[in-house]
Amino acid sequence: MVHTEVDKSDNNRKNLHNGILKRKMIEPNKLRQQVVQTKAKPGYTSTRLPPLKTRKLPEVKEPKSSETLDDKRSFVPESFRWLIAKRKFERAEKLINFVANVNRVPKPDLKSLFATAMKETITTSKPTAGYTIFTLWSSKELRIVTLALSAVWFAISITWYSIALGMESISVDIFWTMFLINLVDVPAFSVTGPLLNRFGRRKYCFVTFAASSILCCVSGVFQHFDKLSQNSASLTVTALVLSLLAKMTVTAADTAVIVYTAELYPTDVRTTGCGFQGTVGRLGAIAAPLLVHLDGIYPGSMYFTCGMLLFLSTGSILRLKETKDDILQDSVINTLDPGDG
Known part of the structure; x- marks a missing residue:
């Protein structure tokens, strides 16, 4: 009698274990489809997001160049020598043309000047160098x-x-x-x-x-x-x-x-x-x-x-x-002696 009850309990455990194993497991993809296809209740807004592959990022507008901003917010033109030293030849040409029109004189040929300035700035200037009071x-x-x-x-x-x-x-x-x-x-x-x-x-x-x-x-x-x-x-x-x-x-x-x-x-x-x-x-x-x-x-x-x-x-x-009728220096490099760093 005792053996019979023990056998019944063992059979119950086996049946319970087999039943758990036989249950249908829901795959992750099917589960995601069920969640997405679920309709939102009335009065609520659906927060469903599209797949990552089709999601579009907002367009980022390119900022305007500093030159355009400087031209719009400044009434006094930039120094012609500074523009040449910084290789801003397009702005320098516009500036010198404006000066020539105001003074009613012929516009100079700036090609040779730009070519010379380009050679000098390449060999003597450091575009990324920062100048402080210690300079x-x-x-x-x-x-x-x-x-x-x-x-x-x-x-x-x-x-x-x-x-x-x-x-x-x-x-x-x-x-x-x-x-x-x-x-x-x-x-x-x-x-x-x-x-x-x-x-x-x-x-x-x-x-x-x-x-x-x-x-x-x-x-x-x-x-x-x-x-x-x-x-x-x-x-x-x-x-x-x-x-x-x-x-x-x-x-x-x-x-x-x-x-x-x-x-x-x-x-x-x-x-x-x-x-x-x-x-x-x-x-x-x-x-x-x-x-x-x-x-x-x-x-x-x-x-x-x-x-x-x-x-x-x-x-x-x-x-x-004396600086009268003298050519002004554009770069600090021109003031350095051979022994200076």
Whole structure:
């Protein structure tokens, strides 16, 4: 009896096992078809996706070239020399044709110029090289230019702002004095351009810096004796006239230095060099109020200090080369000596 029940239980297990094995297994592909063919219930949106092979990716529009964008958003054309240095010959040709039409002159033949520029840029330039402020110290020539111009920019900036801010100490009427300070800038701006083209950048800067130095020192002498004589009318007017003349020559020198700086640096680092010298000039502007305060304690000291700084900067100008009628350099490579890296 016991054996019979055990046999029945064994038979039940075998039948259950056989039944599981005999069940129909659904293949994966058929299962996917059943899921896809299932209809969505009313009120629901079907989220069925098409097969990967037939799925289309969204089209990506190509961005416009930087040249087209630059032409549309800029009113001032790009530098012709910079376009040549960067091998943007098509834009350079459009620019030179526009200039020729405006000036009503014949259009030049640029084929030989482009061919020469292509050879020079292939052998001397590095299109992927990045130029920083450290490039201004990469060669002996650039180091001399940067150091000399730094002394010039600091001296001219501290003098210009000191005279503009400290003129009140020798003024007869503050309102007339402020009017005259700005009035003397008009002839300085007007004559600088023609005189630069007539005598050259180096000579004009040297003369204006030397004249400003002498006028500042003489004005400081008259201001000192004016305070000792308890504001003599004749000495006050003389010191005011000399200060206005000094302001005019300093403005002329400042305008010339801006042009001179841009021509001394190669095209690759021209904006970097001008920006660096502008920063040095702002340091001089920051120091100017200190000289104005010193002039209130020791009359004439501000003009003496500015005159000495301008005198020392004339020596820096002599270290620079003349750029009038000279071919400007396009690449930093041209400034490197054989021993430079």
